Amino acid sequence: MKTLLRTAVALSLVGLTSCDMLSKKDEPSLTDNFNQKIQSVSSAELGSVECKICKVIKADDKAEWYKFGDRKILFECRGTVKAGVDLGESNSYKADINEEEKSITLTLPAAKILAINLSPENTKMVYEKVSKTRFDFNAVERTELLRQGEAAIKHDITKETDILKEAEKNTTSFFTAMLSQLGFKQITIKYKEG
Amino acid sequence: MKFTLKLIKWLFILAVIVGVAGVAYLQYTQDIFGLNNKGLVIDKTHLVVEETKKISEFTSAHFYEETIVKDERTDKGLIFNSKNEIVIIAKGNVRAGFDLSKLTETDYKINGDTISFKLPEPQIFDVIVNPSNYDIFVEDGKWSHDEIAKVLGKAQAQIKDDALKNDILGLAKKSGISKLTELYKSFGFSVVNIEVDSTPAE
Numbered sequence: 001m002k003t004l005l006r007t008a009v010a011l012s013l014v015g016l017t018s019c020d021m022l023s024k025k026d027e028p029s030l031t032d033n034f035n036q037k038i039q040s041v042s043s044a045e046l047g048s049v050e051c052k053i054c055k056v057i058k059a060d061d062k063a064e065w066y067k068f069g070d071r072k073i074l075f076e077c078r079g080t081v082k083a084g085v086d087l088g089e090s091n092s093y094k095a096d097i098n099e100e101e102k103s104i105t106l107t108l109p110a111a112k113i114l115a116i117n118l119s120p121e122n123t124k125m126v127y128e129k130v131s132k133t134r135f136d137f138n139a140v141e142r143t144e145l146l147r148q149g150e151a152a153i154k155h156d157i158t159k160e161t162d163i164l165k166e167a168e169k170n171t172t173s174f175f176t177a178m179l180s181q182l183g184f185k186q187i188t189i190k191y192k193e194g
Numbered sequence: 195m196k197f198t199l200k201l202i203k204w205l206f207i208l209a210v211i212v213g214v215a216g217v218a219y220l221q222y223t224q225d226i227f228g229l230n231n232k233g234l235v236i237d238k239t240h241l242v243v244e245e246t247k248k249i250s251e252f253t254s255a256h257f258y259e260e261t262i263v264k265d266e267r268t269d270k271g272l273i274f275n276s277k278n279e280i281v282i283i284a285k286g287n288v289r290a291g292f293d294l295s296k297l298t299e300t301d302y303k304i305n306g307d308t309i310s311f312k313l314p315e316p317q318i319f320d321v322i323v324n325p326s327n328y329d330i331f332v333e334d335g336k337w338s339h340d341e342i343a344k345v346l347g348k349a350q351a352q353i354k355d356d357a358l359k360n361d362i363l364g365l366a367k368k369s370g371i372s373k374l375t376e377l378y379k380s381f382g383f384s385v386v387n388i389e390v391d392s393t394p395a396e
Contacts, residue, residue: 037260040360042369044377045291047251047319054242061234075339078244082251082320087377095380104381114253115289118324120346125339139280139330139337141234146325148236156241163246170248174294181299182309182381 069131278335
């Protein structure tokens with residue numbers, strides 16, 4: 001009997017405290033002495049084109065059997081994308097020079113995207129509509145949507161625009177001007193296949 | 195005896211009700227079963243290129259940092275005030291180097307197989323903290339998009355500050371001179387003298 005009583009009391013206590021116990025997240029020991037991971041790396045990237053881009057990121061979270069009402073959200077995301085050539089890797093470029101003819105053939109690596117900068121201040125939430133039966137989008141959900149937007153930008157920038165062609169055109173123009181200043185008469189710039 | 199059994203029965207029912215209510219509360223506040231964001235997918239939209247600009251940025255140093263930023267806010271309630279907290283773990287990438295568009299024809303001095311020129315001072319080009327670079331670690335209470343952007347702005351400023359403290363411009367200068375010397379030597383110059391315009395100061 002006593003055991004039964006103890007069990008019942010224990011169950012009640014578990015029930016009463018479960019809410020509070022489970023809702024408490026593991027408190028992180030965030031101190032000012034947080035061990036920041038820092039790394040400095042040298043590189044040699046020649047950025048030759050910068051595009052200012054804009055993308056609408058929208059999501060429609062429709063009602064399902066387990067949720068009533070829908071939610072809609074719309075962001076306007078602006079950022080910059082830089083492209084050019086990476087001269088940092090070993091044997092990434094090669095110069096064949098003919099001293100007599102003052103000619104040079106410079107073979108460079110194929111252009112690539114060097115940086116995508118989607119600054120938080122340039123991402124605006126322009127619309128949000130949530131049914132009364134649903135919760136507002138929280139920060140984690142908004143971040144997940146913005147991440148999907150970023151991935152879409154990374155995909156679209158090379159598939160839907162000529163940024164890499166433009167980068168190679170500008171790099172050619174940069175090296176042609178530079179090499180002609182250095183006294184070369186015949187200048188050929190080639191790119192390795194990407 | 196009868197009373198005790200009844201008490202046990204009611205205590206058991208109470209425990210079950212409180213337990214179920216607790217789970218429902220957690221689902222309501224923290225979405226423990228992940229039902230709310232299940233299948234949250236963005237719609238396809240077009241990417242618009244608003245402006246294209248020719249640049250000549252020679253990035254010679256990167257600085258990577260993972261940092262924690264947080265903010266607190268107390269909201270007044272009818273009975274109790276609630277303390278809200280947001281903690282974000284942000285990873286940033288700082289790119290620094292030389293703006294070679296500032297180099298002009300007259301900057302080059304060529305004497306036989308020796309080339310000398312002066313680079314402009316190194317500068318920071320970008321401080322990148324993209325959505326894929328940060329995680330919302332703690333979100334207590336309701337935090338608007340603008341409030342989160344403000345906290346992320348703090349992370350950006352801190353990462354830039356730390357990059358400068360860790361002498362990213364010094365590394366950019368050293369690495370830039372080394373990489374450009376290598377490049378100009380490949381153009382046939384045996385001596386490459388590169389100076390930097392002034393002491394880097396951001």
